[in-house]
Amino acid sequence: MVLASKNADEEERVAELESYGVLDSANDPAFDEVVDLLATMLDMPVALISLVDSDRQWFRARHGFAPTETPLEQSICSHAILGDDILEIEDTLADERTADNPLCCGVLAEMRYYAGAPLITRNGHNIGSLCVLDTRPRKLTPEQRQLLSVMARQVMRQLDLQRALKNKEILREEIDHRVKNSLQTVASTVRLYRSRITNEEAREALDAIGRRVDAIAQLHAELNLTSKMHHVRLDSYLERVAQLLQRNAMTGTKVEIEGASRIEVDSRVAAALGVIANEFSANAAKYAEPETGGEILIQFRLERTGSNRMRLICRDNGRMRGAERETDTLSSASLGARLMEAAATQIGGTLSEGRVDGGFELCADLPIDMRRSESDRVGRISRKRARGAARAAE
Numbered sequence: 001m002v003l004a005s006k007n008a009d010e011e012e013r014v015a016e017l018e019s020y021g022v023l024d025s026a027n028d029p030a031f032d033e034v035v036d037l038l039a040t041m042l043d044m045p046v047a048l049i050s051l052v053d054s055d056r057q058w059f060r061a062r063h064g065f066a067p068t069e070t071p072l073e074q075s076i077c078s079h080a081i082l083g084d085d086i087l088e089i090e091d092t093l094a095d096e097r098t099a100d101n102p103l104c105c106g107v108l109a110e111m112r113y114y115a116g117a118p119l120i121t122r123n124g125h126n127i128g129s130l131c132v133l134d135t136r137p138r139k140l141t142p143e144q145r146q147l148l149s150v151m152a153r154q155v156m157r158q159l160d161l162q163r164a165l166k167n168k169e170i171l172r173e174e175i176d177h178r179v180k181n182s183l184q185t186v187a188s189t190v191r192l193y194r195s196r197i198t199n200e201e202a203r204e205a206l207d208a209i210g211r212r213v214d215a216i217a218q219l220h221a222e223l224n225l226t227s228k229m230h231h232v233r234l235d236s237y238l239e240r241v242a243q244l245l246q247r248n249a250m251t252g253t254k255v256e257i258e259g260a261s262r263i264e265v266d267s268r269v270a271a272a273l274g275v276i277a278n279e280f281s282a283n284a285a286k287y288a289e290p291e292t293g294g295e296i297l298i299q300f301r302l303e304r305t306g307s308n309r310m311r312l313i314c315r316d317n318g319r320m321r322g323a324e325r326e327t328d329t330l331s332s333a334s335l336g337a338r339l340m341e342a343a344a345t346q347i348g349g350t351l352s353e354g355r356v357d358g359g360f361e362l363c364a365d366l367p368i369d370m371r372r373s374e375s376d377r378v379g380r381i382s383r384k385r386a387r388g389a390a391r392a393a394e
Helices: 008-018 029-042 140-197 200-224 234-248 268-285 337-348 371-391
Strands: 045-051 056-063 069-071 087-090 113-121 126-134 229-232 254-259 265-266 295-302 309-317 350-356 358-369
Touching: 008 126, 029 045, 029 056, 029 126, 029 140, 029 229, 029 265, 045 113, 113 140, 126 140, 126 265, 140 200, 200 268, 200 337, 229 234, 229 268, 234 254, 234 268, 234 295, 265 268, 268 309, 268 337, 268 358
Parallel strands: 254 295
Antiparallel strands: 045 056, 045 126, 056 069, 087 113, 113 126, 229 265, 295 309, 309 358, 350 358
């Protein structure tokens, strides 16, 4: 039995194979479909995706072949990876490389035909092959050779894609860990400075910063749970915010969320909503009656079906408003009021407020799709300039 010689870059080749992280992994339908289809189209009893390791060949997908791997000395694919073109052995018993191979001479099987297209990485390393085998001698037609080569490239693209997604997930987890640590550090620093100062205005400012950091932390957590890195489900995000508000609220205060479950918003919109909900709740708590607590309700809904704008409504009950209160939220010069106004304005939204039966209400009218909102804004500016130019021409 003639063993295949090692590649000149064998260590680098094996290292790149290992970088795909697929050796000994579970079956993957994406690859199973390839070998099943190839076997049917070429009328072959066996089709394999073989990955050649340092001491074995392991099969990523198998059709018509039971073993999951074989020793390297039984690997015909170890010969196929020595070149960049298809290796075709029309009669394995007539080729010195395979004549006494147990897979060909009847010891383990009687594979009399082999054709394998190498799986070539972008760095030029041959890590395995897409191969077909038959129990009788034969020869591929030019069209069949082309098919085998094309399918091998598709297998390689799928392997590359899976590795890229895996690396992306690892990077995402690392970024998530660092962002969490950074936000925790900022929050701890804010609390530390607040505990050391007595100026009420400065304490209020640090409280507002702390609430903003908390809202960003909840947004980051929600973004990290979804594959849509720029959009979040509003119901689950605001539920996180509500849980945070509930933990920080005084005893007896109840925070509730109501709204449609399928509204997705841009992360910038979500951040603005978090700030508004946080500041409204903080302001409500400021004027709450300590003995009785109160209720805070946060609602969100589309303005109308098919609309790209939504409405956020923050409402408290009557017990949250002491008689000594002199001004409404937005008419005051407080830092919280300025933060809410800024949050709404930055994303093209508007705020309104007023007293309602049994309490106080703040409404935010906001865009859902930031790209569409920005496009609309640019369009309005362009139309305005065009009208101005037309008037000037007259």
